[in-house]
Amino acid sequence: MNRTPHVAIVGATGAVGVEMLQTLEKRKFPIGKLTLLASARSLGKKLTFQGKEIEVKELTRNSFSGIDIALFSAGGSISKEYGPLAAQAGCVVIDNSSAFRMDPTVPLVIPEINAADLRQHKGIIANPNCTTAVTLMALYPLHQAFGVKRIFASSYQAVSGTGAKAIEELRRQVAEIVAGEPVTKEVYPHQIAFNVLPQVDSFLPSGYTKEEMKMENEGRKIMHHPTFRASVTCVRVPVYRAHSVAVSADFEKSVSVEAAREVLSRAPGLDIVDTPEKAEYPLPLYVAEKDNCQVGRIRKDCAMDNGLCFWVCGDQLLKGAALNAVQIAEELLKL
Numbered sequence: 001m002n003r004t005p006h007v008a009i010v011g012a013t014g015a016v017g018v019e020m021l022q023t024l025e026k027r028k029f030p031i032g033k034l035t036l037l038a039s040a041r042s043l044g045k046k047l048t049f050q051g052k053e054i055e056v057k058e059l060t061r062n063s064f065s066g067i068d069i070a071l072f073s074a075g076g077s078i079s080k081e082y083g084p085l086a087a088q089a090g091c092v093v094i095d096n097s098s099a100f101r102m103d104p105t106v107p108l109v110i111p112e113i114n115a116a117d118l119r120q121h122k123g124i125i126a127n128p129n130c131t132t133a134v135t136l137m138a139l140y141p142l143h144q145a146f147g148v149k150r151i152f153a154s155s156y157q158a159v160s161g162t163g164a165k166a167i168e169e170l171r172r173q174v175a176e177i178v179a180g181e182p183v184t185k186e187v188y189p190h191q192i193a194f195n196v197l198p199q200v201d202s203f204l205p206s207g208y209t210k211e212e213m214k215m216e217n218e219g220r221k222i223m224h225h226p227t228f229r230a231s232v233t234c235v236r237v238p239v240y241r242a243h244s245v246a247v248s249a250d251f252e253k254s255v256s257v258e259a260a261r262e263v264l265s266r267a268p269g270l271d272i273v274d275t276p277e278k279a280e281y282p283l284p285l286y287v288a289e290k291d292n293c294q295v296g297r298i299r300k301d302c303a304m305d306n307g308l309c310f311w312v313c314g315d316q317l318l319k320g321a322a323l324n325a326v327q328i329a330e331e332l333l334k335l
């Protein structure tokens with residue numbers, strides 16, 4: 001890999017794409033050249049990187065010649081169509097969509113957990129689902145210490161997880177309600193302002209949604225834990241940015257709050273915020289725009305013998321997407 005790579009962002013104008021640009025800049029990623037790609041709708045748009053304006057180009061089948069690393073965040077169908085083309089052109093694809101995550105030939109990586117899997121890559125690397133990534137930042141260190149068997153969890157997912165149009169939908173609906181006007185809906189099937197929606201993604205025959213099953217499926221692959229089980233209810237909430245997850249985890253070994261805190265205090269990319277008597281616990285409002293995830297409300301689960309409950313929050317545009325992707329790119333430079 002070129003040590004000062006030519007990087008492309010596919011979907012540069014989107015909610016994740018814009019964060020990729022800022023994350024590359026903030027972390028001083030050693031970029032040789034940056035190419036910004038989006039749809040024909042964005043032709044002529046300019047985005048600022050390191051104080052300079054860069055023009056957005058239209059994604060085409062020929063976009064990838066000379067590019068070393070392509071960060072994809074333009075949706076699953078674009079990844080399926082252009083990801084393999086980019087890999088054939090010799091570039092390493094880091095894909096934010098779900099298109100390749102469960103492909104056995106594609107590493108699915110959270111660098112703090114399974115960076116070593118990157119060595120197996122064949123041109124495409126997958127970034128995990130955002131809710132799964134935030135949860136595993138706290139669950140994996142506990143798993144290493146106590147051996148997780150299963151979890152029961154509910155998520156509280158921000159609208160930015162659905163993309164730029166959903167951020168706009170929440171803003172618009174709040175303004176409409178304040179102005180006493182009828183509420184208009186485009187992105188979600190129901191009003192999201194002042195409401196919560198117990199549906200993220202489409203339903204499977206089992207009654208779970210696709211999003212809910214990602215925790216078990218992707219969790220097994222990332223943690224190298226084929227018997228891990230997860231029963232999850234994913235809920236969309238009127239929060240702009242950062243996902244929260246309430247987790248009850250059942251472990252092989254007995255777990256105390258003190259031992260769990262000791263393990264979590266050493267976990268990379270994670271801060272403990274847990275002084276309930278002072279009303280201090282992780283809040284999406286304050287985790288937004290932070291790189292580290294936060295864990296709190298750590299307590300013994302009263303309904304399981306070896307159970308622990310916790311509440312974990314993380315900026316899903318960062319650890320659930322852009323930051324994790326850039327961390328993967330940083331790891332690639334070390335291979």
Ligand SMILES: NC(=O)c1ccc[n+]([C@@H]2O[C@H](COP(=O)([O-])OP(=O)(O)OC[C@H]3O[C@@H](n4cnc5c(N)ncnc54)[C@H](OP(=O)(O)O)[C@@H]3O)[C@@H](O)[C@H]2O)c1
Pocket residue numbers: 010011012013014015016017037038039040041042059072073074075076078096097098128129130160161162163164165316317320321
């Ligand atoms: N949002 C999150 O928190 C999050 C977290 C993890 C993973 N992801 C994944 O990341 C991907 C992007 O999500 P997002 O939230 O950033 O969505 P978004 O805000 O809707 O942005 C979509 C991006 O894709 C581009 N695009 C759409 N159609 C295109 C086409 N035909 N050719 C080229 N570019 C096209 C858009 O360009 P235009 O502006 O030109 O339309 C825009 O830059 C999705 O696969 C999503 O599942 C998102």
